[in-house]
Amino acid sequence: MIDRLFGGKPLAPPHKEQNLIRARFKIERPGFVLDVDLSLPGRGISALFGHSGSGKTSCLRCFAGLDQAPDAYLQVNGELWQDSATGQFVAPHRRALGYVFQDANLFAHLSVRRNLEFGHKRIPAHSRRVPLEQAVELLGIGHLLQRMPENLSGGERQRVAIARALLTSPRLLLLDEPLASLDLKRKLEVLPYLERLHAELDIPILYVSHSPDEVARLADHLVVLEEGRVQASGPLKETLLRPDLPFLFEEDAEAVVDGSVSHYDPDYRLLSIRLSGTDAVLQLTHAPLATGKPVRVKLKARDVSLSLHQARDTSLLNLLPARVEHWLTLANQAQILVSLRVGDERMIARITRYSFDKLGIHAQQALWVQVKSVSLLASD
Amino acid sequence: MPLTQADFNAVLLSLQLASLTTVLLLLIGTPIAWWLAQTNSWLKQPLGAIVALPLVLPPTVIGFYLLVSMGPHGYIGQLTQSLGLGTLTFTFTGLVIGSVFYSLPFVVQPLQNAFEAIGRAPLEAAATLRANPWDAFCTVVLPLAKPGFMTAAILGFAHTVGEFGVVLMIGGNIPGKTQVASVQIYNHVETLEYAQAHWLAGGMLAFSFIVLLALYSSRRRGRQGWQ
Known part of the structure; x- marks a missing residue:
């Protein structure tokens, strides 16, 4: 002004x-x-x-x-x-x-x-x-x-x-x-x-x-x-x-998180990425990368779901402890975007309003994030 | 000996006139064509139409106006007289001035087309690479417009060689001064020297064909070269 x-x-x-x-x-x-x-x-x-x-x-x-x-x-x-x-x-x-x-x-x-x-x-x-x-x-x-x-x-x-x-x-x-x-x-x-x-x-x-x-x-x-x-x-x-x-949210809402390579399992071709400020690790199948290499990862909101408990019997690799920050109901009134904090990083989940109410989600709630799909953005 | 000395002189004079006119036209036509290609001014259409007038006017009309204005009572005539140059009618200089008007569209239009085809993009690239506008014109526009300059020069030259009406109106038929090849053919026909007329006319025909052939083949090469 x-x-x-x-x-x-x-x-x-x-x-x-x-x-x-x-x-x-x-x-x-x-x-x-x-x-x-x-x-x-x-x-x-x-x-x-x-x-x-x-x-x-x-x-x-x-x-x-x-x-x-x-x-x-x-x-x-x-x-x-x-x-x-x-x-x-x-x-x-x-x-x-x-x-x-x-x-x-x-x-x-x-x-x-x-x-x-x-x-x-x-x-x-x-x-x-x-x-x-x-x-x-x-x-x-x-x-x-x-x-x-x-x-x-x-x-x-x-x-x-x-x-x-x-x-x-x-x-x-x-x-x-x-x-x-x-x-x-x-x-x-x-x-x-x-x-x-x-x-x-x-x-x-x-x-x-x-x-x-x-x-x-x-x-x-x-x-x-x-x-x-x-x-x-x-x-x-x-x-x-x-x-x-x-328009950044809606259908294609996504979050970008930074981390570094913490481990590579050549047998399962599984790359582990540690997010900053937490012990939480994201895993994805990928070609080998050097341990310690900084990487950037994209998480689409529609690939992120929420759970009150740490599910142990699931094929999903990525289960991360998170805290609810805030949320936004989409124009269709049926879906909600929930913004979450994992360590120093933030991500968004797109869930139905029905689930939101059923899980009784509220601000600062601690819960588990399940990530179906992760893609690596910056790597050579 | 198919050609007389007078014929040779006429051919030589045609070539001199066309060369000088072409050089002058490239110097005068380039800024006009550049302006026409760049401007959004309301003057663009009127000036473009004026430049194109010789395409549609009978050469005798251009010749008539030039004759009047360059004559002892015309504006140009009075100016040249006050400068101590006498009048320009029935002189080689007068022919050059007439030819410049007469062949102007044949030089300006290919140049304008070339400049418009180049567009603003290379100039903008040049500007972001620290070239000032004059630098960009010389190092980017001129080389990119080279096929346009070739076309303009060839058309301007050939069209001037083929000039007849304007020459007759303002230059007359003075051997060694204003008697160019096209006029000399007319003289031969007037005096029923058809054999002489054939030699000159055939020569002009061959010349024009070769010029246009060179032009079209250079355009084809140009397209392969630039695109």
């Missing part, structure tokens, strides 16, 4: 803004509204998530300056890029950003190597923090350097586009649905490289996506956009669990 009174200018001294992205964009056109006011962490991956037409790409284009919102303020880690109050607008080519377009958008007349060099040679030598070899290695495109873009697969094009953007040593990397135009096989080919970006480079990334899977797998911070407005913005795990976000 106070921000708005002062025309959206930051009140904090500049050094407080070093690790922060402040963005306010307002566009009103017939049939289209974008009205966002965001404070994003200046590191890690922030996902802009929403259905098509929710304004995700428009928002990203405003970050890049490719579209100019008439009422806007944008500051990235202490650098002011746009302030409509003072008429300041830094042209896109003067912003230290990398942009990966949905369809890669490589230069058709240049080889892969010359595409990579295009941005690299346009920044001063002393500000080149990413050497060509590193970007090539990171994205696994060494064997493609002499090729023309027309001879690349969709996945290869996206990897080249990501490397090309990285080579401008951006202070902010913008990815516009880089996987949307790819089939599942190509997606799985590119995803590990995106995870490596996250792990190995200290560049804040804004990632536009309409895929809950991608968001759950990659993001640290989640912004939910709907009809050009921010529905929610916060750390991924907490935001996924917010009960007031109808």
